[in-house]
Amino acid sequence: MAVNPRSSKVGINRGTSASWGTGTAVSTAVGAGDGVWVTDDLGISLSMQVDEDDSAGQDFITSMQVANHNPIKATIPSFLHYHDTFQNVLWALACGTGSTAGSPNTFEPAVTKTGHYATIVRDKVQFISEANGKCNGFEMSFGDNGRGEMKWNFICDKERVDSTINTATQISALTFPTQGLRAFFKQLTFRINTQGGAALGTGDAVKITDLKFSYQTKSDELMVAGQDSIIEPEEDAYPEIGLECTFARLDSASDDYIAHHRDNTRLKADMTFVGPAIGTTSAYGILIEFPNLIVREAPVEFKGTKNVAPMVKFGGYKAASAPTGMTGVTKPFRVTTTGISTANPFA
Secondary structure (H helix, E strand, C coil): CCCCHHHCCEEEEECCCCCCCCCHHHCCCCCCCCECCCCCCCCCCCCEEEEECCCCCCCCCCCEEEEEECCEEEEEEEECECCHHHHHHHHHHHHCCECCCCCCEEECCCCCCCCCCEEEEEECCCCEEEEEEEEEEEEEEECHHHEEEEEEEEEECCCECCCCCCCHHHHHHCCCCCCCCECEHHHEEEEEEECCCCCCCHHHECCEEEEEEEEECCECCCCCCCCCCCCCCCECCCCEEEEEEEECCCCCCCCHHHHHHHHCCCEEEEEEEEEEEECCCEEEEEEEEEEEEEEEECCCCCCCCCCCCCEEEEEECCCCCCCCCCCCCCCCCEEEEECCCCCCCCC
């Protein structure tokens, strides 16, 4: 029987060990509720350092030995999902901090994410792949039919194919989030005004045709004596927060961003996704707030005879104080999810 994606499953469970070390003790078993829908390969494969003995006196190299496991740059590609019980774990791993109770749940970037990593398991049919990974951030974009797409970026220690923690038993126990709860561009409202202006309202919604949001941290990749894979990565640079949007028209509103770029104007913005109803009184939702945006680029490009659609690139920064209408929001961004979650994603 041929192996194809239909016969493969992916599970993620946040690590519970206090230290990232060697062997299987650091891994966490996946099970019910840990299934993740993915749209492509994760990029996790065994990769060893091969060291050749190139000593003088040989006609050709005769000896080679394997050294350490190369760090693995992995990506978990998935759809933007309203199912908060499933996706909150990924927001928590990416940000490193979140509220400690159930819905609504809030997530902001932490100064450090020490101890916040996950065991990533994939059933490759002929064997089971396991790696411990730390989330270095994410990229949000919109693809075919306006569907929201996420790429969760991880740095992993190594691939294990002989784990005693995650076996066929754990793969069989995986359960997955309800389908039909994906977020789409049509459900998004993007509002923006000056940081010192009034609270964002209906009149601040702008017409955009595309949007990208990225959050990326940089981590060290250190090998130490006595083990063959990296120790737990730690942040060693300021994170990069970027927001890009394309306006539908070049008009008297969208051309303001050229002046905002010139004048280094501070702005605030939010993105609101409204999903299907929960019962009869509320709905699934995702709110992302930015208290301090600066316009990094505002090119106005003419492309043939087509109407001009200006693009703006923003940088996200910490605010000295929370803007009006964003109570308590000073970190570069805050994600708030509303749904059915009643658990602490860090538990």
